[in-house]
Each structure stands twice: as C-alpha cells, then as structure tokens.
Amino acid sequence: MSSEVSTGSDRRPTKEELDAMSPEQLARLAGELDEVEVVHNTPAFPIPGTRAEKRAERSVALWFVISAISMIAFVVAFIAWPWEYVNVGEPGHALYNLYTPVIGFTFGFSVLSIGIAVIQMVKKLFPDETSVQQRHDGPSTDVDRATFLAQVADAGKGTTIGRRKLIIRSAGLAAAVAGIGTGVVALGGIIRNPWAEGDDAPLWHTGWRPENGETVYLRTDTGxxxxxxxxxxxxxxPGSMMTVFPYRESERGNEEELLHAQRASDAPVMLIRLRPGxxxxxxxxxxxxxxxxxYAWSKVCTHxxxxxxxYQAQDNRILCPCHQSQFLAxxxxxxxxxxxARPLPQLPITVNEEGFFVARSDFVEPVGPAFWERPKTT
Incomplete structure (x- = not known):
C-alpha cells in the first residue's frame, strides 16, 4: 500500500486506510483536509542540546518553581499567620494588618508566575510557524474528527515539550501545589473539628457557662x-433594652480575656425590661x-x-435588621x-446579694442558626 493517500475532493480515505496510517501521515492528512498550508515552520532550536536551548528551558522551569514556592508560602501564611483582630497600637497589630496583603500577594504571584512560564515557553521553545487555512461553515466530518487528535499530537511533538523533562516536572509541581493552595482556600474555614472536645466542644456552650464556681456577671460595654x-x-x-456580655472577676485587668468575652460571636445578649404588668x-x-x-435573650439571630x-417597646418586638426577622418578647x-424559624435562646438570670445581674447558668440550648435546629439530647 502506498504511503501517500489521495485526498482530492473526489477521494476520501476509507476507515481501513485511516487505520493503516502512521501518526505522521494522519497529521499531514489533517492539514490537507483542513486546507491548511504551512508557509514555513522553523524549530526554535534546530540543533538540540545547545547551551541557549538549556538556558531557555531552565528559565521556563524557574518560573514554574517560583509559582510552586509562592503557593507554598500562601498555604503557610493562610494557616499560620496571625489573623485575629488586634487594635491599633497594640502588640501584633502590624502582623495582623499584613495578613490580607501577604496571602493576596503570594496567591496572586503564584498564578502570575504560571502565566509568565507559559508565555516564555511559547515564545522561547515553540517552533516559529506560519500557516494559512481556508475557513468553511458546517460541522466536521468523520475523517476530520479521526485526524484531529493526530494533528494535536503532531503539534505537541513539534513544540519539543515532550522531551523537556525539566519543564514537565516543574510545571507539574506548580500545578499540584496550585491545586493544594486552591483547596486550602476552599476548605480552610472548616479544617478545625468543632466536636473534638466532646461535651466541652465550643458549639455546646458559650462564655456564659459558669466555670470553677465563679459568678458570671452581666456587663455592658462602655467603650x-x-x-x-x-x-x-x-x-x-421600663421598655428599654441593653446589650450585655459575660464577665468574671478573675478577668479584671486581663485585657485579652475581657476582649475575648466581647468579641465571641455567641456572647452578646440583649437584656430587656418589659413594662410593668x-x-x-x-x-x-x-x-x-x-x-x-x-428578660435576657441571645442576640444571635436564629436565621x-x-x-x-x-427592640420596639411599643409592640415588644425584637428585630433583626439583616433579613427582617421579628421575635415577640x-x-x-x-x-x-x-x-x-426558631425562638431566640433565653439566658437564665437573677440578681445576687450585691444587687448585680448574674447568669444562673449557660443557655440550655445552642446559640445561632443552622445546626441549632434542636437542643442537645443526652
């Protein structure tokens, strides 16, 4: 059988002829069927293994490695960098202030480095080819589809990427680390297991829980x-409302503990005094x-x-401004x-012998939305 196959308008290869063709013949046939004329095709490095070629290859690989290193730095910063708010002038504020710029720069520079590597690879290593193709409307034929993959494979062979193991490995490293970094972004907020402490898990209790028999007072924020x-x-x-937070005498003078008590998402409670009668x-x-x-209710909307x-004293309604939920006090x-769809959890309160409001216990049901569809059962 001749190695050349007629591809004139009145002659199309049969399936048997296609099966008998080599990849090179299929790639050439694809160009002929697509009416592609290669004006010239000059390899970037006609003589393989030259110093210039190796420099170009190392330059491309370097950018892939830089991308991987930058993404590793992003993952480390995302997990380990101090992210909790620190007031201006307090120790650690500068590091906190850099958290967003650091993770933004490292992630962005990793993506940018991949782009630079790909552009350099095309400019420095791909052959310089000029082709002219006649364009036609309509779907591809069976023969076109059969030869397409061969044409892509031949194009890949012409770029010489297949024999450039350094670039393949460095690109694979960059892609793998980028995938890990993207996964960290998606899963970073749910890495910690909130149930790891069993009955002491933070989802089961709040800062209002008495500890070591110490009294928990209702404290208002004065600024x-x-x-x-x-x-x-x-x-x-009568008819007024006040936002209060948990306070223990052991926290007096301890700014870290005092700050935590006010910033804990499940700590705010609204203390309401109804009108007499x-x-x-x-x-x-x-x-x-x-x-x-x-009466004291959690300030965290159950939606x-x-x-x-x-709080509207006229009709005793507690309002959530986010999505207009209303609760009747x-x-x-x-x-x-x-x-x-669920009532606000109520905090048990009383007044001690000193005349101050204190919490008699923690909430008897979990605070907040979602999981909190029903109270804990034992």
Missing part, C-alpha cells in the same frame, strides 16, 4: 475595655429564667446569625415574621 460596668436592675428604664407567655421548663420584668439589635421570643 473602655478596662472600665467594668456590671448591670443592676435600677440601670434600666406586661402579660408574658413563657416556655415550659423556663418559667424562672427571667428576673421580674427583666443566619446576624445581631438582633433592635412577650411570647418567649418566638419568631412572628421573616425567615427565622
């Missing part, structure tokens, strides 16, 4: 961290959670965790409007 303002009943007028429906088993006209920071903070 000065070291100023401790514990709340008394006479501090509030207001009729209230209480949840069974929680009849003694209030102290007179004073998506926004702060329920508004006179009906155990049951949701009466909006997307929230």
């Amino acid at each position: 000065i961290l070291s100023e401790i303002a514990r709340v008394r009943p006479e501090d509030m007028e 207001t009729e209230v429906t209480k949840r069974p088993g929680q009849e003694n959670f209030n102290y007179g006209d004073f 998506l965790g926004c702060p329920t920071s508004l 006179t009906q155990d903070a049951e949701p009466v409007f909006g997307p929230a």
Whole structure:
C-alpha cells in the first residue's frame, strides 16, 4: 500500500486506510483536509542540546518553581499567620494588618508566575510557524474528527515539550501545589473539628457557662475595655433594652480575656425590661429564667446569625435588621415574621446579694442558626 493517500475532493480515505496510517501521515492528512498550508515552520532550536536551548528551558522551569514556592508560602501564611483582630497600637497589630496583603500577594504571584512560564515557553521553545487555512461553515466530518487528535499530537511533538523533562516536572509541581493552595482556600474555614472536645466542644456552650464556681456577671460595654460596668436592675428604664456580655472577676485587668468575652460571636445578649404588668407567655421548663420584668435573650439571630439589635417597646418586638426577622418578647421570643424559624435562646438570670445581674447558668440550648435546629439530647 502506498504511503501517500489521495485526498482530492473526489477521494476520501476509507476507515481501513485511516487505520493503516502512521501518526505522521494522519497529521499531514489533517492539514490537507483542513486546507491548511504551512508557509514555513522553523524549530526554535534546530540543533538540540545547545547551551541557549538549556538556558531557555531552565528559565521556563524557574518560573514554574517560583509559582510552586509562592503557593507554598500562601498555604503557610493562610494557616499560620496571625489573623485575629488586634487594635491599633497594640502588640501584633502590624502582623495582623499584613495578613490580607501577604496571602493576596503570594496567591496572586503564584498564578502570575504560571502565566509568565507559559508565555516564555511559547515564545522561547515553540517552533516559529506560519500557516494559512481556508475557513468553511458546517460541522466536521468523520475523517476530520479521526485526524484531529493526530494533528494535536503532531503539534505537541513539534513544540519539543515532550522531551523537556525539566519543564514537565516543574510545571507539574506548580500545578499540584496550585491545586493544594486552591483547596486550602476552599476548605480552610472548616479544617478545625468543632466536636473534638466532646461535651466541652465550643458549639455546646458559650462564655456564659459558669466555670470553677465563679459568678458570671452581666456587663455592658462602655467603650473602655478596662472600665467594668456590671448591670443592676435600677440601670434600666421600663421598655428599654441593653446589650450585655459575660464577665468574671478573675478577668479584671486581663485585657485579652475581657476582649475575648466581647468579641465571641455567641456572647452578646440583649437584656430587656418589659413594662410593668406586661402579660408574658413563657416556655415550659423556663418559667424562672427571667428576673421580674427583666428578660435576657441571645442576640444571635436564629436565621443566619446576624445581631438582633433592635427592640420596639411599643409592640415588644425584637428585630433583626439583616433579613427582617421579628421575635415577640412577650411570647418567649418566638419568631412572628421573616425567615427565622426558631425562638431566640433565653439566658437564665437573677440578681445576687450585691444587687448585680448574674447568669444562673449557660443557655440550655445552642446559640445561632443552622445546626441549632434542636437542643442537645443526652
């Protein structure tokens, strides 16, 4: 059988002829069928193995390696760099302030390095080819589809990438590390197992839980961290609301502990004083959670965790400004409007012998949305 196959308009290769062709013949046939005329094709390095070729190859590989190193730096910074907020002027603020720039630069530079490597590879190592192709409308024929892969393989062989192991390995390293870095971004927020501590897991309790028998006071934020303002009943007028946080005397003077108590997402509680004589429906088993006209509910909306920071004394409604959920304070903070489907958890409170509000216990049900569809059962 002749190694040349007629491809005139009146002659198309049969399947048997296609099967008998070598990859080179199929690639040449693909060009002929596509009416592609190669004007010239000059290899970037006609003589393989020259110093110039090796320099070009190392230059491309270097950018792939730089990309991998930059992505590794991103992963390390994403996991280990101090990310928790630090006030201006406090130790560690400079490092905190650099967290976003560092992870942004390392991730972005890794992607940029891959782009530079690919551009240099095309410019320095691919052959200089000029081709002219006649374009036609309509779908590809069976023969076109059969020869396409051979044409792509032949083009890859012409770029000489297949024999450049250094570039292949460095590109594989960059791609693998980039994949790991992207996975860290996607999974970074859920790496920590919140249930690892069993019954002491943070999802089961809040900062209102008594520890070592120490009293937990209701404290209001005055804007000065070291100023401790514990709340008394006479501090509030009927029909008013106050945001309070947990406080223990052992935390006095400890700015880190005081700051944590105010920043914990499940710590804010709204203390409400209803008007005298207001009729209230209480949840069974929680009849003694209030102290007179004073009621304390979690400020974390049971819809998506926004702060329920508004209280309408006229109709006793607690409002969440994010998605307009409304809870009725006179009906155990049951949701009466909006997307929230669960009441706000109530904090058991009383007044101690000093006359200050204190928490009698932690919340008896988890605080917040999602998982918190039902209380813990034992």
